[in-house]
Amino acid sequence: MASSLLCATKGRWIVPFHRAVRTRRWRALTFFNLHTTAGNMQASQENFEKAQHNLKLLKKDPGNDVKLKLYALFKQATQGPCNTTKPGMLDFVNKAKWDAWNSLGNLSKENSRQSYIELVSSLASSESSISDKTMSSNNQQKFETLQLLREDNITKIILSRPEKKNAINMLMYQEIGHALEEAGKDESTITVLTGLGDYFCSGNDLNNFANVSPDGKEKMASDAAVILEAFVGKIIDFPKPLIAVVNGPAVGISVTMLGLFDIVYATERATFHTPFSQLGQSPEGCSSYTFPRIMGLAKATEMLLFNKMLTAPKACELGLVTEVFPDGTFQREVWTRLKAYAQLPKNSLAYSKQLIRETEKEKLHAVNVQECERLKERWLSEECMTAIINFFQSKAKL
Numbered sequence: 001m002a003s004s005l006l007c008a009t010k011g012r013w014i015v016p017f018h019r020a021v022r023t024r025r026w027r028a029l030t031f032f033n034l035h036t037t038a039g040n041m042q043a044s045q046e047n048f049e050k051a052q053h054n055l056k057l058l059k060k061d062p063g064n065d066v067k068l069k070l071y072a073l074f075k076q077a078t079q080g081p082c083n084t085t086k087p088g089m090l091d092f093v094n095k096a097k098w099d100a101w102n103s104l105g106n107l108s109k110e111n112s113r114q115s116y117i118e119l120v121s122s123l124a125s126s127e128s129s130i131s132d133k134t135m136s137s138n139n140q141q142k143f144e145t146l147q148l149l150r151e152d153n154i155t156k157i158i159l160s161r162p163e164k165k166n167a168i169n170m171l172m173y174q175e176i177g178h179a180l181e182e183a184g185k186d187e188s189t190i191t192v193l194t195g196l197g198d199y200f201c202s203g204n205d206l207n208n209f210a211n212v213s214p215d216g217k218e219k220m221a222s223d224a225a226v227i228l229e230a231f232v233g234k235i236i237d238f239p240k241p242l243i244a245v246v247n248g249p250a251v252g253i254s255v256t257m258l259g260l261f262d263i264v265y266a267t268e269r270a271t272f273h274t275p276f277s278q279l280g281q282s283p284e285g286c287s288s289y290t291f292p293r294i295m296g297l298a299k300a301t302e303m304l305l306f307n308k309m310l311t312a313p314k315a316c317e318l319g320l321v322t323e324v325f326p327d328g329t330f331q332r333e334v335w336t337r338l339k340a341y342a343q344l345p346k347n348s349l350a351y352s353k354q355l356i357r358e359t360e361k362e363k364l365h366a367v368n369v370q371e372c373e374r375l376k377e378r379w380l381s382e383e384c385m386t387a388i389i390n391f392f393q394s395k396a397k398l
């Protein structure tokens with residue numbers, strides 16, 4: 001089962017970014033420290049078999065990190081700790097699988113089964129809730145790049161291009177903007193932005209700048225700047241509590257915009273990376289203003305100019321993230337908490353948020369305009385074009 005899932009990756013195995021760091025962290029997660037009794041061990045074996053069956057019914061590819069995690073838990077649950085020889089450095093696929101399995105150390109078979117069941121169940125429930133609720137809402141606008149769900153007084157905007165790590169193309173910018181407009185006016189108390197699959201979001205879709213329109217580069221850059229400015233403007237003006245549930249690594253605009261969110265919850269697996277200068281670009285999402293205020297000038301500069309990537313605990317320490325949760329219990333803990341928050345009086349929350357944010361709004365819009373102007377120039381620069389060509393060339397070589 002697990003090995004067939006692992007093979008279903010378009011004929012090549014993708015070794016995710018910073019796997020070594022994440023794998024080490026994974027070992028420490030408290031999610032594996034579950035209490036097991038003789039009774040639930042029995043139930044767990046039955047559910048384990050059901051989970052294997054349910055896994056085959058998933059329609060969406062959950063992404064490489066999740067598949068590796070499933071593989072490792074399956075091996076640990078059925079064979080115990082990793083006892084095979086480590087594959088060679090160049091055997092990328094088998095080495096990634098071996099590393100994932102080995103990282104579980106001496107985790108017991110029972111706890112591995114339990115974690116496997118929880119993981120499959122969270123994947124299945126997110127898929128079924130998406131299709132049920134998307135279908136059942138008649139007056140809801142249909143989106144291609146995201147899902148918009150409403151339940152428990154919460155509007156969820158789910159970035160849904162997991163095969164592209166939820167990179168934001170031009171259509172997605174516009175669809176998030178429409179979804180925010182709807183969410184701002186609907187009956188829900190809070191609005192949440194999250195991602196489907198193993199990434200929160202890999203930032204701007206670099207194809208936005210690679211596909212030059214027949215009207216020329218200048219038109220492409222000025223259209224993109226208008227779309228970006230409108231997108232960030234909607235976040236600045238959003239009238240209710242806006243919460244980011246950062247379910248995995250975040251890159252570029254998906255990091256910079258977080259300074260405009262009211263709460264940011266992150267899985268321990270998340271990282272925060274703004275490789276602007278590497279791409280010949282410059283900061284957006286008002287981060288040139290919000291980041292120095294949140295984390296201090298020195299730390300913001302290291303991030304925004306010198307591409308310094310933050311781990312989730314570091315981002316929390318610096319104030320960009322509100323709280324970090326173990327990956328295994330992330331979805332359960334976060335949604336339990338948010339459901340409770342969403343029961344609070346709606347108007348009180350909205351007015352309090354507006355009081356906190358109102359004094360900054362004018363400044364934030366001015367910063368947004370300036371940042372977009374600079375980006376319009378950057379997107380036309382040779383530095384940026386060369387960096388984007390290099391990205392796609394390096395992908396083509398794999």
Ligand code: COA
Binds near residue numbers: 203
């Ligand atoms: N723009 C366009 N395509 C992107 C993308 C982005 N920002 N992020 C990921 N993708 C695509 C990849 O090209 C790949 O497409 P393919 O399957 O057709 O080859 C697919 O998504 C999966 O990504 P891949 O690179 O194979 O996964 P990975 O785990 O090895 O690496 C990232 C993930 C996010 C680290 C890597 O894709 C990356 O560096 N992306 C660019 C991030 C970026 O610079 N964003 C802009 C910031 S301003």
